[in-house]
Amino acid sequence: MSLKKDIQAEIIHxxxxxxxxxxxxxxxxxxxxxxxxxxxxxxxxxxxxxxxxPDEAQFLSQAGGAAYINMGTIEPVYEKTLPGMAETLxxxxxPWVLDPVAIGIGELRTRLLLAFxxxxxxxxxxxxxxxxxLAGLWGLDGGTKTSNVRGVDSQDTVSAAKDGxxxxxRWTGGAVAVSGKxxxxxxxxxxxxxxxxxHFMEKITGSGxxxxxxxxxxxxxxxxxxAALTGTAVYNLAGSRAAEKTDxxxxxxxxxxxxxxxxxxxxxxxxxxxIEEI
Amino acid sequence: MSLKKDIQAEIIHxxxxxxxxxxxxxxxxxxxxxxxxxxxxxxxxxxxxxxxxPDEAQFLSQAGGAAYINMGTIEPVYEKTLPGMAETLxxxxxPWVLDPVAIGIGELRTRLLLAFxxxxxxxxxxxxxxxxxLAGLWGLDGGTKTSNVRGVDSQDTVSAAKDGxxxxxRWTGGAVAVSGKxxxxxxxxxxxxxxxxxHFMEKITGSGxxxxxxxxxxxxxxxxxxAALTGTAVYNLAGSRAAEKTDxxxxxxxxxxxxxxxxxxxxxxxxxxxIEEI
Amino acid sequence: MSLKKDIQAEIIHxxxxxxxxxxxxxxxxxxxxxxxxxxxxxxxxxxxxxxxxPDEAQFLSQAGGAAYINMGTIEPVYEKTLPGMAETLxxxxxPWVLDPVAIGIGELRTRLLLAFxxxxxxxxxxxxxxxxxLAGLWGLDGGTKTSNVRGVDSQDTVSAAKDGxxxxxRWTGGAVAVSGKxxxxxxxxxxxxxxxxxHFMEKITGSGxxxxxxxxxxxxxxxxxxAALTGTAVYNLAGSRAAEKTDxxxxxxxxxxxxxxxxxxxxxxxxxxxIEEI
Numbered sequence: 033m034s035l036k037k038d039i040q041a042e043i044i045h046x047x048x049x050x051x052x053x054x055x056x057x058x059x060x061x062x063x064x065x066x067x068x069x070x071x072x073x074x075x076x077x078x079x080x081x082x083x084x085x086p087d088e089a090q091f092l093s094q095a096g097g098a099a100y101i102n103m104g105t106i107e108p109v110y111e112k113t114l115p116g117m118a119e120t121l122x123x124x125x126x127p128w129v130l131d132p133v134a135i136g137i138g139e140l141r142t143r144l145l146l147a148f149x150x151x152x153x154x155x156x157x158x159x160x161x162x163x164x165x166l167a168g169l170w171g172l173d174g175g176t177k178t179s180n181v182r183g184v185d186s187q188d189t190v191s192a193a194k195d196g197x198x199x200x201x202r203w204t205g206g207a208v209a210v211s212g213k214x215x216x217x218x219x220x221x222x223x224x225x226x227x228x229x230x231h232f233m234e235k236i237t238g239s240g241x242x243x244x245x246x247x248x249x250x251x252x253x254x255x256x257x258x259a260a261l262t263g264t265a266v267y268n269l270a271g272s273r274a275a276e277k278t279d280x281x282x283x284x285x286x287x288x289x290x291x292x293x294x295x296x297x298x299x300x301x302x303x304x305x306x307i308e309e310i
Numbered sequence: 311m312s313l314k315k316d317i318q319a320e321i322i323h324x325x326x327x328x329x330x331x332x333x334x335x336x337x338x339x340x341x342x343x344x345x346x347x348x349x350x351x352x353x354x355x356x357x358x359x360x361x362x363x364p365d366e367a368q369f370l371s372q373a374g375g376a377a378y379i380n381m382g383t384i385e386p387v388y389e390k391t392l393p394g395m396a397e398t399l400x401x402x403x404x405p406w407v408l409d410p411v412a413i414g415i416g417e418l419r420t421r422l423l424l425a426f427x428x429x430x431x432x433x434x435x436x437x438x439x440x441x442x443x444l445a446g447l448w449g450l451d452g453g454t455k456t457s458n459v460r461g462v463d464s465q466d467t468v469s470a471a472k473d474g475x476x477x478x479x480r481w482t483g484g485a486v487a488v489s490g491k492x493x494x495x496x497x498x499x500x501x502x503x504x505x506x507x508x509h510f511m512e513k514i515t516g517s518g519x520x521x522x523x524x525x526x527x528x529x530x531x532x533x534x535x536x537a538a539l540t541g542t543a544v545y546n547l548a549g550s551r552a553a554e555k556t557d558x559x560x561x562x563x564x565x566x567x568x569x570x571x572x573x574x575x576x577x578x579x580x581x582x583x584x585i586e587e588i
Numbered sequence: 589m590s591l592k593k594d595i596q597a598e599i600i601h602x603x604x605x606x607x608x609x610x611x612x613x614x615x616x617x618x619x620x621x622x623x624x625x626x627x628x629x630x631x632x633x634x635x636x637x638x639x640x641x642p643d644e645a646q647f648l649s650q651a652g653g654a655a656y657i658n659m660g661t662i663e664p665v666y667e668k669t670l671p672g673m674a675e676t677l678x679x680x681x682x683p684w685v686l687d688p689v690a691i692g693i694g695e696l697r698t699r700l701l702l703a704f705x706x707x708x709x710x711x712x713x714x715x716x717x718x719x720x721x722l723a724g725l726w727g728l729d730g731g732t733k734t735s736n737v738r739g740v741d742s743q744d745t746v747s748a749a750k751d752g753x754x755x756x757x758r759w760t761g762g763a764v765a766v767s768g769k770x771x772x773x774x775x776x777x778x779x780x781x782x783x784x785x786x787h788f789m790e791k792i793t794g795s796g797x798x799x800x801x802x803x804x805x806x807x808x809x810x811x812x813x814x815a816a817l818t819g820t821a822v823y824n825l826a827g828s829r830a831a832e833k834t835d836x837x838x839x840x841x842x843x844x845x846x847x848x849x850x851x852x853x854x855x856x857x858x859x860x861x862x863i864e865e866i
Contacts (some may be wrong), residue, residue, distance in 0.1 A: 047412030056741070063619045064348050064360050070620050070793040075837060081690065081740050082620050085662050087693040108387050109664050131586040134359065138366040172463065184359050185334070221477050237358060240731060283355055290836030293791065307498045341619045342626050342638050384641050412637065416644040462637050463612070513849065515626040515636060558846030559631060567779050 035222070035309075038269040039261065040301040046254035046262045047297040051077040055252035058083065058092025059245055060113060062104025063135065065238030068285075069102070072242035076266060078249030084109055084117075089117040098125040098127040099253025100245050101153075103134060104184070106141050114144050118151035126153040126205075127251035127259070131244040135165045145169055154206040154256040157244045157263075159186035160193035163210050167196030174199045190216050194223065198310065206256035210246070211240050213265045218310075219257035226261070227304040230267025230275035232286050243267050246292075265303040266295050313500070313587075316580040317539065323475070324532035324540045324580040325575040329355040333530035335490050336361065336370025337523055338391060340382025340411065343516030346563075353570040354544060356527030367395040375530025376405040378523050379431075381412060382462070383475030384419050391420050392496035395446035396429035405432040405484075405537070409522040413443045414459050423447055425439035432484040432534040435522045438471035441488050452477045468494050472501065476588065484534040487525070489518050493542045496588075497535035504539070505582040506546025508553035517566075524570075543581040544573050550573055591865075595817065596857040602810035602818045603664040603853040607633040611808035614639065614648025615801055616669060616754070618660025620691065624841075625658070628798035630821060631848040634805030640665055645673040652681040653808025656801050657709075659690060660681030660740070670700050674707035683710040683762075683807035683815070684844065687800040691721045692737050701725055710812040712764040713800045713819075715742035716749035719766050723752030730755045746772050754866065758816050765803070767796050771820045774866075775813035782817070783860040784824030785829035788840040795844075799823050802848075821859040822851050 049055075056079040061069050070080035081096070083089050084107065087206035099121055100115060105118050121128040130153035132145055149170045156166065161181045168175025174195025181187070197208040202218035210216040215226040233239040243263055250259035274287035327333075334357040339347050348358035359374070361367050362385065371377050377399055399406040401470065409433035410423055427448045439459045446453025452473025459465070468490035472515060475486040479498035488494040493504040511517040521541055528537035552565035612635040617625050624635035637652070639645050640663065649655050655677055659671060677684040686709035688701055705726045712722065724731025729750025734808075737743070746768035753764040757776035761813045766772040771782040789795040797817055806815035830843035 062360075064344050064358075067345060067618050067623060071838065071841075074791050074793060079741055080620075082618075082661055083694070084692050085664070085696060086403070086689075087779065088697070091693050105360055106366065106384075107663075108363070134366075137369050138361070138363050140363060185357055235352050237345065237352060274603045278568075278570045282349065282564045282567030284570075285349075286564060286842060289838030290834075293643065293838075310694045340624050340638075342636075345623060383638055384644065385663075386641070414642075415647050416639070416641050418641060463635055513630050515623065515630060547728070556846075558849045560627065560842045560845030560849075563627075564842060 039258065042254060042258045043262045043265060043301040044297040046250050046258055047300055048124055049253035050249055054079050054097065055097040055098055055249060056081060056084055057098045057245065057248035057252055059094040059100040059102065060084065060089055060117065061100060061102035061245065064104060065241040068238035069242045069245040071289055072292060073245045073249050075289050076246050077137050084113060086113045086116055086166050089113045090120055093117055093120045093126060094233060098248045100129045100248035102131040102241050102244055103141055103145065104241060106138060110144065111140055114158050115147050120150040127256060129155040129157060129244050129248040129251060131157050131241060132166045134181060134184055135162050135169065149215060152204040152206065154251055155209065155247050155260045156200055156204065157211065157247060159240065160188035160190050161186040161279065163193040163200065163208065164188055164196045167199050170203065172196065172199035172203055186212065190214055207260040209260040209264055213242065215268065217257065217260045217264055221310060223308045223310055224261055225306045226268055228263045229271035230284065232275055233271050234282050235281040236285045262300065265305065266292060266300045268301040269295055269300055291300040317536065317585065318415065320532060320536045321540045321543060321579040322575040324350040324528050324536055325578050327531035328527055332357050333375040333527060334359060334373065334376055335376045335523065335526035335530055336374040337380065338362065338367055339378060339380035339397065339523065341518060343383060343519040344399055346516035347520045347523040349567055350523060350570060351523045351527050352425055353567050354524050354527055360568040364391045366392055367391045368398055368516050371395055371398045371404060372402065376526045378407045378526035380425065380522055381518050382519060383588045384416060389418060393414040393425050393488040396426050400429040405534060405573065406432040407431060407435060407522050407529060409435050409519060410444045410480055412459060413440050413447065430482040430484065432483065432529055433525050433538045434478055435487040435520065435525060437464035437489055438468050439464040441471040441486065442466055442474045442480065445477050448481065450474065450477035450481055464490065468492055479515055487538040487542055489521065493546065495535065495538045495542055495554065496501050499588060501586045501588055503584045504542045504546055507549035508562065510559050511549050513559040540578065543583065544570060544578045547573055547578055547581040589676035592863050595814065598810060598814045599818045599821060599857040600853040601690045602806050602814055605809035606805055610635050611653040611805060612637060612651065613654045613656055613801065613804035613808055614652045614654040615658065616640065616645055616673065617656060617658035617797060617801065620660060621797040622629045624794035624798045625801040627845055628848060629801045629805050631845050632802050632805055640669060642669045642672055645669045645674055649673055649676045650680065651681060654804045656685045656804035658797050658800055659697055659701065659798060662694060666700065667696060671689060671703050672841040674704050675803055678707040683812060684806040685709060685711040685713060685800050685807060687713050687797060688718050690740055691718050691725065692782065698703045706741065708762065710807055711803050711816045712756055712760065712768065713763065713765040713803060715767055716744035716746050717742040719749040719756065719764060720744055721753050728752065728759055744770065746770055763816040765816040765820055767799065771824065772812065773816045773820055777865045777866060779866055780817055781862045782824055785827035786840065788831055788837050789827050790843045791837040818856065820850060821861065822856045825851055825856055826860040831851040
């Protein structure tokens with residue numbers, strides 16, 4: 033109970049700090065949902081900047097309060113851009129979020145994700161299959177040798193990814209968020225199960241990608257576990273509220289971004305979640 | 311009459327199969343409308359995945375039930391990605407949709423489109439000028455040597471593209487869809503003229519590109535001609551319905567995607583079209 | 589008074605010409621807001637085409653009535669694409685719009701922006717920090733040696749950029765537009781201060797980028813100063829009207845594009861602005 037209240041106070045602090053300071057979190061992210069990522073970051077009070085070139089990624093890594101790497105649409109230049117960016121972020125102890133979208137597809141994506149192991153992303157966000165596959169790729173408990181990702185969709189349940197998520201969080205010393213019907217966020221010693229959201233979040237592209245970008249914004253103002261939890265909570269809150277206003281996905285997306293913008297710190301902190309120590 | 315009823319039954323089957331099986335159709339598509347393509351594919355019940363890298367395109371071609379190649383914004387890596395992708399799709403008899411956007415502009419686009427001739431796309435979708443230009447590029451009847459495409463816009467009428475569409479369909483053994491005020495879909499022996507839609511579809515970018523992606527989704531569940539006809543029908547239906555709800559293009563696009571999602575199999579099959587045997 | 593009335597008549601002429609002729613303005617623009625740029629260009633009555641490859645940029649520069657270069661997300665191929673495109677535009681006296689987004693970040697962006705000095709863009713549009721930084725990069729009055737750009741955001745006021753804007757306009761012989769709470773447009777001898785808009789324009793990504801694209805559309809039909817002023821006026825008008833209809837950013841963006849489409853020539857010309865001769 034006391035732990036939960038402490039966490040809620042930290043969530044409120046994170047949300048307020050972001051709304052007051054308009055922090056910048058730069059991204060290298062996929063072209064499919066890049067606009068949604070930027071608008072979600074702006075909606076919660078952050079600032080967005082997206083780049084592809086190696087030196088620009090270095091610049092943003094140092095200029096921003098945190099950064100976001102999303103593996104959605106790999107481009108040739110990523111071979112030069114991403115390893116240096118991740119190393120810079122790690123060496124300067126700058127928080128960064130990794131979304132291992134489509135892990136298992138393509139030689140370069142696999143090579144880059146392997147290289148990120150030593151750069152220890154502060155937050156890893158993915159669906160269940162992606163989290164299990166990343167734990168496997170990094171040789172950690174709870175992972176599998178072969179990826180069970182189908183394109184960008186998960187074939188596993190969130191609870192099946194719990195061991196992999198905990199192992200990843202213990203390796204990085206940060207947090208891991210598994211998105212699904214019920215979301216799981218862990219720092220390796222505590223597991224939060226978060227409720228809310230809407231089935232429409234799977235009927236639009238980018239709810240996961242943009243959540244990663246929003247977590248990066250909160251990571252400028254809070255420790256990894258709180259940042260991941262705050263992002264998850266505001267997404268569940270805005271998703272629930274948006275779903276009450278419509279019965280179809282495109283208008284859902286408009287309402288969802290509007291509700292991200294309107295969400296109050298206390299309402300975000302009070303969005304239902306359960307805490308379990310492990 | 312009997313032929314039309316048979317076609318309508320096949321359309322209903324295609325729509326229901328997609329809604330029940332959530333099939334994945336991977337794409338290499340342009341950055342302008344890539345988000346619209348993905349959200350349209352999701353709205354009709356499919357799953358989307360977009361890539362640029364050669365080995366990822368190979369992977370998606372084999373993992374998906376169909377694939378989509380849209381030539382909208384050519385990038386340097388396409389020189390390596392697209393020929394191999396098209397060959398893989400052809401060699402494995404996997405259905406694929408080609409949208410020859412902006413045919414006639416640029417040396418690499420022309421070279422790639424020439425190479426696609428032997429890979430015989432299951433469905434070719436374009437506006438009238440694009441279809442005429444592709445027939446011309448491939449040396450078929452109904453084509454012209456010089457492209458009459460202005461940027462991405464058509465300068466020809468749909469009926470002017472009929473001969474080229476029929477010649478292309480006979481060459482590929484698949485289907486060709488010509489988008490316009492009235493849409494033409496042919497398999498080389500039957501021509502369907504499809505009605506509905508809205509003038510707002512020309513006031514938003516990507517109604518054509520996303521239709522190609524939706525046809526790829528239906529091609530996972532139906533022969534090329536039915537897949538092309540189903541995509542055209544659901545676009546005409548959703549376009550008509552969306553236009554009744556607004557008087558401006560951005561809200562039209564939101565309503566349009568919502569109506570794509572809400573469209574029922576029978577309503578799609580009963581959207582007006584005429585059949586003519588040739 | 590007479591000058592203002594003359595300008596208003598020219599604005600009406602520009603808007604009507606675009607609505608009647610559907611002119612094409614091709615772009616090389618960033619992936620974050622590329623869809624917004626295209627839809628805004630369509631909404632005001634223009635036609636859009638986006639490319640990356642060098643020969644395609646050359647083609648569009650010659651085929652379109654004007655062109656747009658936005659430096660938002662630099663890609664490796666820009667090294668080959670942009671210098672030739674800018675030279676072609678300059679040598680053929682074709683109007684073009686430059687948006688120096690994120691000036692100061694990255695070696696290639698800086699090198700390209702330096703090369704554009706001799707190609708004299710007809711319209712330069714940016715926020716205050718970008719305009720000051722470009723004047724500085726080009727060694728003109730009112731500029732600073734070091735960029736005060738933070739990612740994509742301005743840290744300076746519009747009035748602080750007045751000297752740099754005037755100096756840039758005098759160098760190019762065209763127009764410069766500084767976007768902010770109050771917008772400044774100058775041709776080097778006259779300064780217009782334009783009113784309206786909404787604070788929501790900073791809460792969505794791409795209001796600046798898409799304004800640059802819209803200015804390129806108007807530049808097909810009017811001199812640079814009038815084109816820049818017309819774009820600014822229709823943005824302020826649509827922004828004010830959209831803000832009356834909603835209290836959150838995503839629905840604001842939908843209303844904004846709808847209002848761009850609905851704006852009448854006279855209303856655009858009568859959107860408040862002040863004229864000052866210098």
